[in-house]
Amino acid sequence: PERCVVAVDGPSGSGKSTVSRRLATAVDGVYLDTGAMYRAVTWAVLQAGADLADPDAIAKIALETELSIGTDPTSPHFAANGTNVDAQIRGSEVTGAVSAVAAVPPVRKHLVALQQAIIAAHPRIIVEGRDIASVVAPDADLKVYLTASAAARASRRSAENATDVAATEADLARRDRLDSSRATDPLRQASDAIEVDTTGMGIDEVVQQLLSLLDSKV
Ligand code: C5P
Numbered sequence: 001p002e003r004c005v006v007a008v009d010g011p012s013g014s015g016k017s018t019v020s021r022r023l024a025t026a027v028d029g030v031y032l033d034t035g036a037m038y039r040a041v042t043w044a045v046l047q048a049g050a051d052l053a054d055p056d057a058i059a060k061i062a063l064e065t066e067l068s069i070g071t072d073p074t075s076p077h078f079a080a081n082g083t084n085v086d087a088q089i090r091g092s093e094v095t096g097a098v099s100a101v102a103a104v105p106p107v108r109k110h111l112v113a114l115q116q117a118i119i120a121a122h123p124r125i126i127v128e129g130r131d132i133a134s135v136v137a138p139d140a141d142l143k144v145y146l147t148a149s150a151a152a153r154a155s156r157r158s159a160e161n162a163t164d165v166a167a168t169e170a171d172l173a174r175r176d177r178l179d180s181s182r183a184t185d186p187l188r189q190a191s192d193a194i195e196v197d198t199t200g201m202g203i204d205e206v207v208q209q210l211l212s213l214l215d216s217k218v
Helices: 016-026 034-047 055-064 092-102 105-121 132-136 150-161 165-181 203-217
Strands: 004-009 030-033 067-069 078-080 124-129 142-147 194-197
Touching: 004 016, 004 132, 004 203, 016 030, 016 124, 016 203, 030 034, 030 105, 034 055, 034 067, 034 078, 034 092, 034 105, 034 124, 055 092, 055 105, 067 105, 092 105, 092 165, 105 124, 105 132, 124 132, 132 142, 142 203, 150 165, 194 203
Parallel strands: 004 124, 004 142, 030 124, 142 194
Antiparallel strands: 067 078
16 A cells, blocks of 8 residues: 554563664555654753753753754664764663653653654554554554564663663663653553563564554555
């Protein structure tokens, strides 16, 4: 079909990015990593030396930051205020601060509007995040909620980043707690989202399952 919008939500380390990129390639569509948008804004906030406890200061910087958001599923690139931030947005400083920045309501309002504009411009798109099915794209053709055990998520993420498993598990748990408990658009499974538990599943298997779900929907 011409139009195909897929929402992929779930906690950190559930495999959203890998699976979403593979799915986008398989359907010949584009890929939107909304987490990278929150990360790029967080990079700008840190760069400006703003106080992370000052939501007004954070909101001001977020709205002033010029973002360039790549949507190529094979190599998405991100820039903030003209600087490429592909490496910086995966670093521990940004990862440590992003949930605080993402909890500020005007930041969310601003980025959700940008996300909706990108979705409107691309009829075939896989969008990954925390609030895609519930807030950003409630009309998505397929809504998937990816989960995995805390141990599986930590071991995948620590293999990716060459970090300690226990420290990674603690960091994922901390972000999940912040992301699930914030007042605005918290992480939660939308009532019409299909849960896929990827614990013990390989990437190919997950992608195949989502492709057949998509087949049955569109
Ligand atoms: O997915 P990723 O780990 O890159 O997301 C980084 C952070 O951005 C999340 O921990 C969350 O705080 C925030 N986020 C969000 N809403 C989204 C995507 C990400 O609040 N749709």
